[in-house]
Amino acid sequence: MADILIQAAALHKSYASGDAVVKALDGVDLVVERGAFVVLSGRSGSGKTTLLNMFGALDRPDCGTLTLAGQDLLAMSAAERARFRLRHLGFVFQAYNLIRVLNARENVAYVLQLQGMDKKQRFASADRWLAAVGLAGFEQRRPDQMSGGQQQRVAVARALAAAPDLILADEPTANLDSHNGESLIALMERLNREEGTTFVIASHDPTVIAAARTLVTMQDGRIEAVNHL
Numbered sequence: 001m002a003d004i005l006i007q008a009a010a011l012h013k014s015y016a017s018g019d020a021v022v023k024a025l026d027g028v029d030l031v032v033e034r035g036a037f038v039v040l041s042g043r044s045g046s047g048k049t050t051l052l053n054m055f056g057a058l059d060r061p062d063c064g065t066l067t068l069a070g071q072d073l074l075a076m077s078a079a080e081r082a083r084f085r086l087r088h089l090g091f092v093f094q095a096y097n098l099i100r101v102l103n104a105r106e107n108v109a110y111v112l113q114l115q116g117m118d119k120k121q122r123f124a125s126a127d128r129w130l131a132a133v134g135l136a137g138f139e140q141r142r143p144d145q146m147s148g149g150q151q152q153r154v155a156v157a158r159a160l161a162a163a164p165d166l167i168l169a170d171e172p173t174a175n176l177d178s179h180n181g182e183s184l185i186a187l188m189e190r191l192n193r194e195e196g197t198t199f200v201i202a203s204h205d206p207t208v209i210a211a212a213r214t215l216v217t218m219q220d221g222r223i224e225a226v227n228h229l
């Protein structure tokens with residue numbers, strides 16, 4: 001039997017928008033197997049970011065059920081969710097920008113520090129992950145001394161260093177030129193293949209969509225199609 005990482009059923013989430021109510025998620029059912037490379041596509045406003053926020057234990061649905069790595073995300077307290085995120089999840093989100101005052105090595109090592117790893121080990125690990133994303137030699141640069149593409153790679157290295165079960169990425173190529181976008185996606189595909197890390201990526205970039213092994217199309221808060229490619 002396939003090893004299921006995410007199981008979502010009947011997820012609903014509405015937001016008040018003035019006098020109106022926007023149904024950001026309107027009954028989403030989705031199963032993601034461990035090791036999958038999933039791209040969520042769909043028009044702006046179709047609910048992709050809202051769904052990623054649910055999977056990332058950053059937001060809660062109004063109703064429905066959601067388990068991740070066999071654990072009921074909706075039964076957890078805020079503190080339990082924070083611990084769960086630290087242990088199981090990696091984020092490549094715009095909102096999770098790098099810490100400006102830390103260099104690349106320190107940014108990657110930070111999450112390992114939270115996990116309790118000693119300094120020598122976490123710096124060595126950070127340097128290995130920076131090399132894996134093509135940033136050997138950039139360890140001491142702060143974010144403002146790197147290009148957007150390089151900063152995005154540091155964010156990927158940081159997400160991976162913690163050895164998460166799942167990496168959630170929201171429009172990871174949005175601020176990159178086509179060359180940097182392609183190399184970031186190639187890197188994610190390689191890590192998926194070689195490390196078995198599961199990816200769920202929200203994007204409307206054709207390059208990202210072309211890399212999908214499972215393409216989930218959303219419309220108006222619903223899943224319109226799931227294609228295994």
Ligand SMILES: Nc1ncnc2c1ncn2[C@@H]1O[C@H](COP(=O)(O)OP(=O)(O)OP(=O)(O)O)[C@@H](O)[C@H]1O
Nearest residue numbers: 015016017022024043044045046047048049050051
């Ligand atoms: N915090 C919020 N308050 C009010 N409405 C919201 C909020 N978050 C999302 N929405 C609304 O919910 C719907 C789904 O938004 P969501 O950001 O999930 O879409 P998306 O597919 O990720 O869009 P994009 O591609 O533009 O990022 C939209 O109509 C949006 O305006």
